[in-house]
Amino acid sequence: xxxxxxxxxxxxxxxxxxxxxxxxxxxxxxxxxxxxxxxxxxxxxxxxxxxxxxxxxxxxxxxxxxxxxxxxxxxxxxxxxxxxxxxxxxxxxxxxxxxxxxxxxxxxxxxxxxxxxxxxxxxxxxxxxxxxxxxxxxxxxxxxxxxxxxxxxxxxxxxxxxxxxxxxxxxxxxxxxxxxxxxxxxxxxxxxxxxxxxxxxxxxxxxxxxxxxxxxxxxxxxxxxxxxxxxxxxxxxxxxxxxxxxxxxxxxxxxxxxxxxxxxxxxxxxxxxxxxxxxxxxxxxxxxxxxxxxxxxxxxxxxxxxxxxxxxxxxxxxxxxxxxxxxxxxxxxxxxxxx
Amino acid sequence: xxxxxxxxxxxxxxxxxxxxxxxxxxxxxxxxxxxxxxxxxxxxxxxxxxxxxxxxxxxxxxxxxxxxxxxxxxxxxxxxxxxxxxxxxxxxxxxxxxxxxxxxxxxxxxxxxxxxxxxxxxxxxxxxxxxxxxxxxxxxxxxxxxxxxxxxxxxxxxxxxxxxxxxxxxxxxxxxxxxxxxxxxxxxxxxxxxxxxxxxxxxxxxxxxxxxxxxxxxxxxxxxxxxxxxxxxxxxxxxxxxxxxxxxxxxxxxxxxxxxxxxxxxxxxxxxxxxxxxxxxxxxxxxxxxxxxxxxxxxxxxxxxxxxxxxxxxxxxxxxxx
Numbered sequence: 001x002x003x004x005x006x007x008x009x010x011x012x013x014x015x016x017x018x019x020x021x022x023x024x025x026x027x028x029x030x031x032x033x034x035x036x037x038x039x040x041x042x043x044x045x046x047x048x049x050x051x052x053x054x055x056x057x058x059x060x061x062x063x064x065x066x067x068x069x070x071x072x073x074x075x076x077x078x079x080x081x082x083x084x085x086x087x088x089x090x091x092x093x094x095x096x097x098x099x100x101x102x103x104x105x106x107x108x109x110x111x112x113x114x115x116x117x118x119x120x121x122x123x124x125x126x127x128x129x130x131x132x133x134x135x136x137x138x139x140x141x142x143x144x145x146x147x148x149x150x151x152x153x154x155x156x157x158x159x160x161x162x163x164x165x166x167x168x169x170x171x172x173x174x175x176x177x178x179x180x181x182x183x184x185x186x187x188x189x190x191x192x193x194x195x196x197x198x199x200x201x202x203x204x205x206x207x208x209x210x211x212x213x214x215x216x217x218x219x220x221x222x223x224x225x226x227x228x229x230x231x232x233x234x235x236x237x238x239x240x241x242x243x244x245x246x247x248x249x250x251x252x253x254x255x256x257x258x259x260x261x262x263x264x265x266x267x268x269x270x271x272x273x274x275x276x277x278x279x280x281x282x283x284x285x286x287x288x289x290x291x292x293x294x295x296x297x298x299x300x301x302x303x304x305x306x307x308x309x310x311x312x313x314x315x316x317x318x319x320x321x322x323x324x325x326x327x328x329x330x331x332x333x334x335x336x337x338x339x
Numbered sequence: 340x341x342x343x344x345x346x347x348x349x350x351x352x353x354x355x356x357x358x359x360x361x362x363x364x365x366x367x368x369x370x371x372x373x374x375x376x377x378x379x380x381x382x383x384x385x386x387x388x389x390x391x392x393x394x395x396x397x398x399x400x401x402x403x404x405x406x407x408x409x410x411x412x413x414x415x416x417x418x419x420x421x422x423x424x425x426x427x428x429x430x431x432x433x434x435x436x437x438x439x440x441x442x443x444x445x446x447x448x449x450x451x452x453x454x455x456x457x458x459x460x461x462x463x464x465x466x467x468x469x470x471x472x473x474x475x476x477x478x479x480x481x482x483x484x485x486x487x488x489x490x491x492x493x494x495x496x497x498x499x500x501x502x503x504x505x506x507x508x509x510x511x512x513x514x515x516x517x518x519x520x521x522x523x524x525x526x527x528x529x530x531x532x533x534x535x536x537x538x539x540x541x542x543x544x545x546x547x548x549x550x551x552x553x554x555x556x557x558x559x560x561x562x563x564x565x566x567x568x569x570x571x572x573x574x575x576x577x578x579x580x581x582x583x584x585x586x587x588x589x590x591x592x593x594x595x596x597x598x599x600x601x602x603x604x605x606x607x608x609x610x611x612x613x614x615x616x617x618x619x620x621x622x623x624x625x626x627x628x629x630x631x632x633x634x635x636x637x638x639x640x641x642x643x644x645x646x647x648x649x650x651x652x653x654x655x656x657x658x659x660x661x
Contacts, residue, residue, distance in 0.1 A: 035581050036579040036582055055587060058584060058612050059581050059585070059612070062615070063580055063612060113602065114602065175600070176597065177597055177600035177601060177604075179544060179596070179597075179602040179603075180602045182544075182604070183604065194580055197611065198611065
């Protein structure tokens with residue numbers, strides 16, 4: 001695996017992270033220039049930082065900023081968790097969307113929302129997402145068995161995703177709010193339009209906690225590529241690692257999805273795109289994939305705002321349109337390997 | 340499988356279907372009798388008298404079934420209680436139906452064909468939004484179905500009241516309702532002031548009401564400017580949050596369909612920027628039942644909107660009147 005010396009590797013990794021961070025910052029800034037109405041962004045920044053509260057300043061800080069922040073955090077979460085799950089399960093198709101973490105989170109959040117519980121207790125929404133995500137992930141993992149092959153894991157994921165989808169539609173049909181009916185699309189495809197800073201604060205604690213838990217797992221994931229026994233001899237406690245990653249994914253994905261809905265394919269695609277750039281090392285993939293996920297989702301969100309449709313399309317529609325063919329490509333490639 | 344109970348090719352043999360048809364029927368008799376021989380012509384004045392009397396005294400329908408919330412409410416307002424055979428289920432729902440309390444006295448239907456046949460109606464009231472297959476089958480089976488057009492302004496409301504009243508043989512009651520509505524609107528108009536503050540309706544999922552909506556009509560009557568209409572929005576349409584903020588409305592109104600419930604769509608109304616743009620003035624909720632259907636209850640909405648007008652906002656706004 002190790003192609004170059006340790007120092008060269010670190011240099012390479014540092015350069016990759018620096019470039020990706022620069023791209024991310026550019027996209028984040030660019031994101032504030034794009035909206036349904038052209039506003040003088042620089043003047044808005046002056047107003048927002050000064051004491052004069054103008055409409056353009058409010059549009060910048062209350063409409064565009066939360067949207068960009070949520071795209072950044074949700075995208076990074078999905079990319080990071082996808083990389084962590086693929087590393088843990090040593091399965092190229094593992095990702096929050098496929099092993100049920102996202103749809104479970106959507107179900108939990110929807111339950112908290114439509115029951116009216118989230119209205120009286122703000123933490124209920126992300127908490128619902130976190131609990132739903134954890135339960136769904138554990139269910140898939142148990143169904144597939146500890147050392148599951150790709151096919152078994154995907155099948156278990158498909159089953160749990162379908163159950164979650166069915167329960168969400170049942171829930172929405174039973175919801176007291178008449179507006180709920182059309183929101184199944186939001187939960188299943190995801191959207192970050194019309195969010196405010198309030199939603200960003202809902203999302204923040206869980207995602208940060210999840211990221212922090214994942215931050216230290218890189219070395220164990222690297223060891224795991226050598227096989228479970230070898231990893232064990234290297235001092236990796238596999239069952240603790242598994243719990244740590246499942247809980248971290250549930251915290252991060254649960255909080256993000258409870259705000260954005262289950263945005264598809266970011267968590268699957270990002271690690272695959274970046275793996276060759278990090279010499280196929282799961283530990284190095286984690287930060288790169290987090291940055292990559294944020295870049296992809298920001299791009300997609302800028303894309304939907306530039307899309308020349310009468311009404312804005314949902315960001316999840318775009319990520320799925322781009323991601324699903326990629327998923328097919330992965331399946332075809334893995335079939336070629338098998339034969 | 341279904342057959343017309345009566346051959347439609349000979350209209351004179353048919354019992355007249357509607358009141359206007361009945362008038363034509365009487366007129367035909369008149370012309371016919373005039374063209375007849377002398378003895379018949381001798382009785383012409385008598386026949387004429389009888390024809391007119393029977394046209395006016397033509398039996399109003401006695402088993403009216405309504406399958407739409409809008410016709411439900413007009414039926415409940417206009418008909419004699421013994422004329423009403425059934426109203427639709429939505430008529431009982433207090434957020435949608437202005438007449439929920441009186442609707443509770445009648446059997447409800449779900450606009451299902453078998454259920455309706457069991458009610459044996461002599462008039463079925465429906466609306467343009469009623470399920471078309473149901474209307475088609477009922478007509479095919481020879482039942483009389485009258486459709487109420489959707490109202491998007493005051494003139495439509497008056498027209499629908501008159502139309503329904505005529506169908507029910509309650510012309511006087513209809514005119515009285517219209518008179519009361521006009522009287523209440525005039526009273527609001529009398530308090531009008533020079534200034535017309537800007538407002539717009541902002542609903543769950545970011546929808547607003549532009550031109551040709553009852554909300555627009557009511558805003559104007561209550562002395563507000565409707566920014567959505569000025570932005571060129573026609574009917575009900577989505578308004579982008581940034582566009583809304585740049586339009587700088589002085590007051591936001593909403594009309595929640597189901598207050599007290601939660602959904603992503605409804606959460607959009609809690610965006611902090613909305614609060615900022617109206618300088619902390621909360622969104623005023625006008626009950627949805629005032630205009631989900633066109634009817635005299637539009638006066639309640641106009642009065643509530645006028646009550647929220649800064650010129651006479653000492654009275655609490657958005658109150659419900661029952």
